Amino acid sequence: MSRSKTCFFTGHRKIANDKKELISLKIKENIERLINEYEVDTFISGAALGFDTIAAECVIELKKKYPHIRLLLYLPCYGQSRRWSDAQQYRYRVMLSTADEYKYITHSEYTEECMYKRNMEMVKDSCFCIAFCILSASGAGLTLRNAELSGIDIINIADEIYD
8 A cells, every 4th residue: 555645534423414415426526536636546434434434435436437446444443333323333334345455453442542543543544635524623623633734635525515
């Protein structure tokens, strides 16, 4: 995996139902731009609810058109989906089975640090970021600040949607 050809996703877990279709469209547009303009071929999702799941599903869909792209899932801990609904767990299992690779960032159950460690690992391994962040006081906001400090090119599609 080449860092210069890798993009990660970060965003909010809760997304308004009336925005999901537009967010999905913007994710796909930006993925295609990164593929065509910068030869990005690897996409990393943290596999959380909300934006991470939508973004991973967009990569899975675009693999039909761009079979060379890869989806990696960086899982923060064991049992991440334990408290999710049956429908959410089903989507998670489909995502895991369809990803090219997944790895656990921490090798324990949930801790207060596991999400932060997962996010910093995605920052370390990437050159680009597609985000959906409207609240700077959030995990996504903290991840974007760290990405910016690391010199990562950030596309916050919230700017496109709420512009």
